[in-house]
Amino acid sequence: MMPLHPPGRIPHETLREDQEAIILADQLGFSEAYVGEHVTDLSENVTSCMMFLASVARLTKNIKLGTGTINVPNSHPAAIAAQVAMLDHLLEGRFIMGISPGGLMSDAEVFGNFERDRLEMFVEGINMVLDIWKGEPPYDLKGKYFNISTARSMIPEIGQGAILKPFQRPAPPIVVTAVAPFSKGVTAAAERGWDPISANFLLPKWVKTHWSSYAQGCETAGRPALPANWRVAKSIFVTENDDALAKRYAHTAKGPYHFYFKQLIRKLVGYGGRSNLFKADQSEPDDSITADTVAPKLVIAGSVDSVVDQILALRDEVGDFGTLLYACHDWVDPAMGKRSMTLMAEQVMPRVNAAIGA
Numbered sequence: 411m412m413p414l415h416p417p418g419r420i421p422h423e424t425l426r427e428d429q430e431a432i433i434l435a436d437q438l439g440f441s442e443a444y445v446g447e448h449v450t451d452l453s454e455n456v457t458s459c460m461m462f463l464a465s466v467a468r469l470t471k472n473i474k475l476g477t478g479t480i481n482v483p484n485s486h487p488a489a490i491a492a493q494v495a496m497l498d499h500l501l502e503g504r505f506i507m508g509i510s511p512g513g514l515m516s517d518a519e520v521f522g523n524f525e526r527d528r529l530e531m532f533v534e535g536i537n538m539v540l541d542i543w544k545g546e547p548p549y550d551l552k553g554k555y556f557n558i559s560t561a562r563s564m565i566p567e568i569g570q571g572a573i574l575k576p577f578q579r580p581a582p583p584i585v586v587t588a589v590a591p592f593s594k595g596v597t598a599a600a601e602r603g604w605d606p607i608s609a610n611f612l613l614p615k616w617v618k619t620h621w622s623s624y625a626q627g628c629e630t631a632g633r634p635a636l637p638a639n640w641r642v643a644k645s646i647f648v649t650e651n652d653d654a655l656a657k658r659y660a661h662t663a664k665g666p667y668h669f670y671f672k673q674l675i676r677k678l679v680g681y682g683g684r685s686n687l688f689k690a691d692q693s694e695p696d697d698s699i700t701a702d703t704v705a706p707k708l709v710i711a712g713s714v715d716s717v718v719d720q721i722l723a724l725r726d727e728v729g730d731f732g733t734l735l736y737a738c739h740d741w742v743d744p745a746m747g748k749r750s751m752t753l754m755a756e757q758v759m760p761r762v763n764a765a766i767g768a
Contacts, residue, residue, distance in 0.1 A: 413454065414673060415740045432475070433470060434748060434752075438752060444476040444735070447481065451514060477507060481514075482531070482532045482539075484512055485535075487535045487539045491539045495543070498577040505577070506583050508585045512532075538558060540581060543575050544580055547573070548564050585606065592623060593606075598627065600625075600631065601631045606624055607642075608640070608731075609643055610737040611688075612687060614727045617728045637731050640731040641731065644736070644737060645710070648714060652713060656711040656716075666739040666740040714761075718758055721762050734762075
């Protein structure tokens, strides 16, 4: 989940709803759940994904919980290293570390990074996090943006000056989000042993390009490119047998998906200049990109039978991948939102897995 709610909703109610979604996912047997974070967006009011995941650590039992993502330039590497390590221990290894340079420009601005090279900051920051976990105090790490040392204040005999190492050694599994066609970031990540998550707002045509990017990086690193390590996110809404209801809830302003894409288009097209993400043909005019036109293309919706067919068609188009991530949206109708998740787990995925021999 990003997660994204109408800004007029009461924050403690949406936070509780997001917690309930993850608890339900755990009960239904979903394998993983990721939560994003933004500091300056009232629609996406999880301001710390790690704090949020800690709030459900003891309320879940089997599901792996992931940051989706830690926006590395917005925090000091020592804080990230310590907080991730603590969360990994709280979850006793049920943790996946999603990282990125961060994509929300108002977050970049509020942290003083708007005109900085955030990709460069991201690389330096995550390298320092990993160096902290590999190394020993006083660390003495020096960079362009960050410096880390406890040399002047450490008291080794009582543990002062040392940063906690994670439960999973040498580091938790690391994933990156792929939000652009032909992603060079996916290649660079694969070279480092990290795995990709293809964003739910990309057309299948662009999602397909991520496999070749990933395979190229794996080849450079001398490791096998395994479809099992590729995660693809998708917005999905399921009903028992009412295709008309599903499409009305998922493709029109009567449901949460329309709001989601309206917000996203305003950020990525109206402000971010990334209309290419929503176009199969780049000659299409930008003003053709609306929630009305995008939602039917990017949300799988329908009866159980229809959704099974659409997921199999998606796999045929983009290629084999290991994990389908069900993008969770605002529960405009809580009963329908929960029922969709239940049908996904109990009816849709068993049939999909049977069809592909998983």
